[in-house]
Each structure stands twice: as C-alpha cells, then as structure tokens.
Amino acid sequence: MRLTVGITQLLPEWEIVIQQIGVSFEIISPKEPISADQFSAIIITRKEAMPEKDVLLHYLNSGGSILTEADVAEWLFNIGTMPAFVNTIEPIKDPIFSGVLPGFIQTKLFLPRRGDVLESESGRKLVQIHTSGKGTAIILPGGFSKIILDTGVRRRNFPTRAPLLPSERITRKSKHTIREVIQRSLEHLHFVRQLPFLSLSPFPDEKQSIFNFRIDTDSATEEEIDSLYQLCLNRSTSATWFVETKSARDRIGQFARMQNQEIGLHCYRHKVSRNYSFNKLNIEKGCRTLKIANIPFCGYAAPYGEWNIPLAKTIEEAGFIYSSEFTLDYDNLPFYPYLRNRFSSVLQIPIHPISTGRLRNARHMEDDIRNYFKEVIKERIEHNLPLFIYDHPSSINLNVLNWLLQYVNKKGISTISLKDYAHWWKKRMEIKWSAYFGTGRISIKWRHPNHSVSVLLKKSPKESVLIKTKNVINLYNLKWQKKKLSGKLTTPMALRIKLNRKMIFNDILSFYGRLKQ
Numbered sequence: 001m002r003l004t005v006g007i008t009q010l011l012p013e014w015e016i017v018i019q020q021i022g023v024s025f026e027i028i029s030p031k032e033p034i035s036a037d038q039f040s041a042i043i044i045t046r047k048e049a050m051p052e053k054d055v056l057l058h059y060l061n062s063g064g065s066i067l068t069e070a071d072v073a074e075w076l077f078n079i080g081t082m083p084a085f086v087n088t089i090e091p092i093k094d095p096i097f098s099g100v101l102p103g104f105i106q107t108k109l110f111l112p113r114r115g116d117v118l119e120s121e122s123g124r125k126l127v128q129i130h131t132s133g134k135g136t137a138i139i140l141p142g143g144f145s146k147i148i149l150d151t152g153v154r155r156r157n158f159p160t161r162a163p164l165l166p167s168e169r170i171t172r173k174s175k176h177t178i179r180e181v182i183q184r185s186l187e188h189l190h191f192v193r194q195l196p197f198l199s200l201s202p203f204p205d206e207k208q209s210i211f212n213f214r215i216d217t218d219s220a221t222e223e224e225i226d227s228l229y230q231l232c233l234n235r236s237t238s239a240t241w242f243v244e245t246k247s248a249r250d251r252i253g254q255f256a257r258m259q260n261q262e263i264g265l266h267c268y269r270h271k272v273s274r275n276y277s278f279n280k281l282n283i284e285k286g287c288r289t290l291k292i293a294n295i296p297f298c299g300y301a302a303p304y305g306e307w308n309i310p311l312a313k314t315i316e317e318a319g320f321i322y323s324s325e326f327t328l329d330y331d332n333l334p335f336y337p338y339l340r341n342r343f344s345s346v347l348q349i350p351i352h353p354i355s356t357g358r359l360r361n362a363r364h365m366e367d368d369i370r371n372y373f374k375e376v377i378k379e380r381i382e383h384n385l386p387l388f389i390y391d392h393p394s395s396i397n398l399n400v401l402n403w404l405l406q407y408v409n410k411k412g413i414s415t416i417s418l419k420d421y422a423h424w425w426k427k428r429m430e431i432k433w434s435a436y437f438g439t440g441r442i443s444i445k446w447r448h449p450n451h452s453v454s455v456l457l458k459k460s461p462k463e464s465v466l467i468k469t470k471n472v473i474n475l476y477n478l479k480w481q482k483k484k485l486s487g488k489l490t491t492p493m494a495l496r497i498k499l500n501r502k503m504i505f506n507d508i509l510s511f512y513g514r515l516k517q
C-alpha cells in the first residue's frame with residue numbers, strides 16, 4: 001500500500017499548501033484505472049471528462065479517499081451547493097476539526113448543501129463527508145483553497161487575556177486556518193482507511209519548534225541598538241536584524257561589528273510604495289549601504305510588513321533569498337508567493353506580527369505582555385509552528401524582552417536565524433519521497449534526502465512521533481507522543497472580528513505615519 005497523495009491538477013494554491021504540509025504527493029491524470037492501494041488519498045482540484053470521473057469514482061468505491069471542493073463535487077458526486085458568506089472559522093467541538101487555529105475567512109463560498117462538520121459562526125456546517133462503496137470523501141466549500149492566494153490587508157485583533165485586544169494590519173484572511181483544515185482533512189482521510197499519515201517535519205533535527213528573534217531597527221539610536229544587542233549576547237541569542245539604513249548610514253559599522261547575529265535589509269527610507277521604481281531605488285540604496293560596510297545579507301523584511309506584487313518583483317531582482325511580510329501571511333509555514341502567473345523565487349517566512357509596541361498600544365502592562373507571549377508560545381508549539389517574534393530596539397522593552405529570551409531558553413526551544421531556516425526550508429522542498437505501508441512497517445524511498453529533515457508520523461489525531469529520515473520504520477518500537485489540544489480560546493472570534501474605536505484610531509495613525517515617511 002502506497003502512502004502517497006495524488007492530485008489531479010496542481011493549482012498554485014494547492015502547491016503552496018501541500019509543500020507546507022510536507023506530504024508525499026504526485027500529479028495524476030486519471031485516464032487509466034487507479035486501485036485503492038495506489039494512492040492513500042486523491043485531491044481532485046477540477047472537473048474532468050466522463051472517463052476520468054468513472055476512474056475516480058471506481059477508486060473511491062474500492063476503498064480510496066478523496067478530498068475535493070463543493071464546485072468539483074457537484075460534477076463528481078452530483079451534490080447540491082449553495083452560496084454563503086463565511087465570516088470566521090472557530091471549530092471547538094468537531095469530530096475532525098476541533099482545535100484548528102481559528103481564523104478570519106470573510107469570503108463568499110459555495111457550501112455543500114448537506115454539510116456535516118466544521119461549523120461556521122452562523123451555525124452552518126461547511127464540510128460534507130460523503131461515503132460511497134468502501135471509500136470516504138471530504139468535500140470542502142468551493143473557493144476554500146483559493147483563499148491562500150488572497151493578498152488583501154486589514155487590521156485584525158489578536159487574542160489576549162487583558163481587557164483591550166492588540167491589533168495589527170495583516171493579511172485579511174487567515175491562511176493558517178485554511179492550511180490546517182486541509183491538513184486535518186488529509187489526516188482524517190488516511191485514518192479512516194486505517195493508514196498512518198506521514199509528512200516532513202517543518203523543523204530541522206527532530207525539534208518540536210524553533211525560535212527566531214527578529215528586530216526591525218526603525219530609526220533607533222545607536223545606544224538603543226547596542227543595548228538590545230548586548231541583551232542578545234547575554235542570552236546567547238542569534239537574532240535577525242533588519243536594518244533601516246537611512247538613519248543608520250553613518251554608523252552602519254555598528255551592524256558590521258555584531259557577533260553571531262544575522263543582518264538583513266529593512267529599507268533605506270522607511271516606506272513601501274505600489275510604485276515599482278520607488279521600491280527599486282529604495283532597496284538599491286539600502287543594499288548599497290550594507291555592501292559598503294561589507295555586511296553579508298540575503299534577507300529582506302518590508303516596512304510595516306507591507307507586501308505587494310511590484311515590491312515582490314523588486315525583492316526578487318535584488319537577489320534576496322527570503323523575505324518576511326505579515327500583510328501577506330503570519331503565524332504559518334514558509335512558501336513561495338504566487339505572482340499572478342508564476343511563483344516568486346523569494347521564499348516568504350511568516351512571523352507572529354504582534355510586537356511589544358502593539359501590546360503597549362493596547363494598554364498591556366509588563367505582566368500582560370508576559371502572559372500574552374506565554375500563550376503565543378504554547379499555541380505555536382501545539383500547532384507545530386515556528387515561534388518567530390519581532391520587535392524594535394527601545395529602552396522601554398528591554399526588561400520584558402530579557403524575560404522573553406530567558407523564557408524561550410528555559411523552554412528548550414532552540415534559536416535559528418531566518419537565513420538558516422530559509423536555506424533549510426528550500427532543502428526540505430527539494431526532497432522527493434514515497435512511502436509504502438506493510439504489516440508493522442513503513443518503507444520509504446528518498447530522492448535528495450537530507451539528514452536534518454525528519455518525518456512526522458501520525459496514527460491518530462492525537463498520537464504522533466518524529467523520526468529521523470531512514471528507509472524502514474518499524475512500527476512496533478516507536479515512542480508515540482500523546483498530544484493534548486487545549487480547545488479553550490482566550491478571545492472568541494466573535495469578539496476579534498468586531499471593529500472597535502481603538503482599531504479605527506490605529507488605522508488613521510498608521511495611515512498618517514506611513515504618509516509622513
């Protein structure tokens with residue numbers, strides 16, 4: 001029995017999500033008969049001709065698993081659909097999707113009429129489980145995966161235990177929620193066939209999570225930068241610094257002298273435009289400033305976390321390996337952004353977008369800030385996500401950041417520079433592999449294997465184990481880890497989606513702030 005997922009057409013949104021999940025996959029054209037043993041699941045992304053439909057239905061009836069969306073399921077299973085506007089997803093008690101990262105959807109989707117699971121805020125079930133013969137299909141709403149390509153931006157509230165919610169301008173639709181729903185669907189489609197679910201771990205060297213401290217220098221003084229640097233040295237933290245080079249150009253040597261830190265470019269002028277020439281000139285000036293000081297760099301993070309296609313082209317032409325902008329995505333795994341008709345060559349690394357500045361803006365005292373980050377760290381680990389926190393140099397933050405770096409060290413989460421993670425992720429993406437499941441063992445064939453990449457093996461929603469890349473996994477002597485997912489939410493989505501006066505005020509402030517730069 002092969003543990004490989006087939007996909008009929010690798011649409012860009014599916015390519016992004018499958019690479020993030022790290023499942024072994026293969027593009028198929030269902031012309032010849034497919035036996036249930038050939039693919040552990042098949043993702044059907046578009047309507048095909050009649051002969052293909054017969055092949056796919058035969059695969060399902062003979063015990064295969066299918067993942068598709070309602071518009072395709074209309075053709076495949078003759079189901080009924082209806083349009084509906086879905087605001088948020090927040091499954092708390094659900095047989096398949098419990099504990100998925102809650103998120104903003106705010107999209108008109110085509111729902112299967114007979115949805116059974118994944119309730120939206122209106123009480124409608126968004127996903128249908130369809131069984132036929134010996135097989136199971138999961139039908140997601142039509143238009144669901146496409147949300148991954150959305151590039152809209154909005155100010156969003158974040159959960160906290162303090163009275164006032166912190167907010168930041170970020171991607172308006174929560175792509176991590178889409179990815180987790182797809183991932184859970186694929187897992188379920190394996191478990192329902194008594195098959196384990198295998199994926200490449202998103203972290204190197206069998207780690208449970210990784211930490212990066214990203215600093216955007218935003219016209220900080222030499223002293224402020226030095227105090228934060230000393231803090232990083234004291235805590236043995238290799239941070240990633242994105243330098244705003246205009247105010248620092250005459251003292252850029254400060255960054256050249258830093259030990260064990262990664263330096264990247266934030267900007268020359270602290271501004272991003274939709275104008276290609278402005279961005280190009282601004283980035284060129286910034287690069288020149290770093291080069292004159294002999295500072296090696298390969299990463300970029302735009303001011304205000306802004307991202308747009310003209311900017312993406314400039315970043316590409318400047319030769320950056322990776323960039324990190326939370327208006328494109330946050331709290332998610334890396335991916336190559338899609339630029340209308342092709343993928344960018346610059347890897348996008350999402351981070352957590354709420355800095356201590358945003359927390360102070362929402363009147364968080366030091367204790368509140370600590371509690372906030374404790375929750376963030378817990379949630380990142382539970383969801384198998386990196387812990388990438390960002391901030392700015394400022395004397396007022398030193399105390400709490402000292403606590404944060406200590407706390408992360410104490411938790412045993414190892415630090416990685418964004419540069420090293422980008423290189424590692426690219427290697428992870430090159431790996432081609434396929435697994436075979438037999439009695440008591442799994443054998444894997446590797447192409448371009450990498451010894452720092454490990455396999456995450458799941459046998460149920462809660463039981464998993466991390467294994468070094470090897471050719472044979474003996475299922476009898478594994479130490480399964482039981483995961484407890486806390487279904488409790490700090491702040492319900494119904495509250496997070498509400499616009500409040502503070503958010504409107506913050507939007508006006510940030511608009512004028514950006515205008516002035």
Ligand SMILES: [Zn+2]
Binds near residue numbers: 304
């Ligand atoms: Zn900045």
